[in-house]
Amino acid sequence: MNPLLTRPRVDVAGTVDEAVDRLAELGPDGAPLAGGTWLMRSPEPVGTFVALHRLAELRTTGADVWGASTTHTALAALPLHPAHRALGRAARLSAFPQVRNVATLGGNLCARGFAEADLTPALLALDATVEVATTAGRHRIDLDGFLRGPGGLLVSAAAPAPANRRSGYARLTVRGGGEYALVSVAVSAELAGGLAAGVRVAVGSVEEQARRVPEAEAALNGTPLDPDAARAAGEAAAAVLSARDDLLAPGWYRLAVLPTVLARAVADLLESP
Ligand SMILES: Cc1cc2nc3c(=O)[nH]c(=O)nc-3n(C[C@H](O)[C@H](O)[C@H](O)COP(=O)(O)OP(=O)(O)OC[C@H]3O[C@@H](n4cnc5c(N)ncnc54)[C@H](O)[C@@H]3O)c2cc1C
Structure with missing residues (x-):
């Protein structure tokens, strides 16, 4: 049967570790599912999605850190420091409201081969780092390294905000x-x-x-x-x-x-x- 016509399975992760372990078990047949706005147009069939929506840690935001499941709408509405203005503007100007309401920061940074991703250049200019969870544990790396590296489950992005x-x-x-x-x-x-x-x-x-x-x-x-x-x-x-x-x-x-x-x-x- 055409793999594009088979219905993928969706496993709902309860913790970040559970999501990481399940994705490791699935290998190339699995993928994280955030807002799904990129995945729904992807020509690559995925056997099993690991849904991230129950992971509260991925939704938390602070003054200079944004969880991977923060939506474009939520980013656009945050009272950001002037150093972070580009991120709010990129989120606000991307797509349109229905997409922004579910599309996430993690999905934007992790959609491979997505030249037009709006949040990526904004976070690169902010000198952002990302926290990544893998079966070997958590680590923080600069965004450029993450974009060019093997990936992992994105937990959050962070950027400094010096006064001037x-x-x-x-x-x-x-x-x-x-x-x-x-x-x-x-x-x-x-x-x-x-x-x-x-x-x-x-x-x-x-x-x-x-x-x-x-x-x-x-x-x-x-x-x-x-x-x-x-x-x-x-x-x-x-x-x-x-x-x-x-x-x-x-x-x-x-x-x-x-x-x-x-x-x-x-x-x-x-x-x-
Ligand atoms: C009509 C339409 C218009 C759009 N316009 C724009 C636009 O103007 N600008 C723009 O930037 N984007 C646009 N997009 C693309 C998309 O909505 C965004 O890039 C969005 O940020 C993707 O987020 P998502 O949560 O939906 O990702 P998903 O589709 O859920 O996932 C995208 C990819 O990231 C992976 N992933 C998701 N979360 C994580 C995580 N935490 N860790 C590791 N991997 C992860 C998934 O496995 C998948 O490979 C548009 C999409 C549509 C449908």
């Missing part, structure tokens, strides 16, 4: 909301004496995987984050990124609009209180 730090986010879609971004940019910087320091720039949806762009960061460091500096940083990013083509846009278009989207992300950062 601000962040901003912008994305471009073909039409209005409810669409994947053609380009998304998150910027984080410390503003001391009117000049930017410790700038972090992450670009999503251009390459296959969102990533930090050191060339854009160098172009913004020491500037007042004015529109000219922002556009120059966008051009520096466009010069080094390998843009992908898809049905929504060719790669050259993503690179052509990148300086404008980066300038909008910087403007969003400057709007932060």
Whole structure:
């Protein structure tokens, strides 16, 4: 029988350890199930889902830590520190209300091959770390390492919030909301004496995987984050990124609009209180 037509089994985990052990038993035939908004469109058949909705630990949030099962709607409604503004904006601008109400931070970061994931560039610019549970125990690693590594059950993401730090986010879609971004940019910087320091720039949806762009960061460091500096940083990013083509846009278009989207992300950062 066509595996896409068979009904998957759903096991409901009662604890994080139970989920990790069950996933280890299942191997490639199992997968965690959070909001299911990515999985429902996945062409890869899964034999058994391990549902995470009973895991209260994954739903807890604090001032600088967000459980993996926190929904986009909940993230968008949090009173975030200005250093974390990009995360709230990314959550608010992604998808549309019905999806945001169930889609989770963990699902966004763990959906493999998802170039357009909005929360990923925001959390990369926030210099986030993630707590991961495996059969070998728990560990905390930086988000970039997690995205490029073997994975594990994501428990939470955390990011520091120094007093002078601000962040901003912008994305471009073909039409209005409810669409994947053609380009998304998150910027984080410390503003001391009117000049930017410790700038972090992450670009999503251009390459296959969102990533930090050191060339854009160098172009913004020491500037007042004015529109000219922002556009120059966008051009520096466009010069080094390998843009992908898809049905929504060719790669050259993503690179052509990148300086404008980066300038909008910087403007969003400057709007932060
Ligand atoms: C119509 C529509 C529009 C969308 N628009 C956007 C958009 O504009 N921007 C955007 O970013 N996304 C968008 N999405 C994609 C999706 O909704 C989000 O990426 C969402 O964050 C996925 O979360 P989820 O909880 O539904 O994940 P799920 O579908 O449950 O899981 C996604 C993947 O992550 C794994 N996983 C889930 N939780 C964990 C965990 N804690 N640890 C380890 N692995 C885990 C799952 O096994 C699966 O492989 C859209 C989806 C739909 C259906």
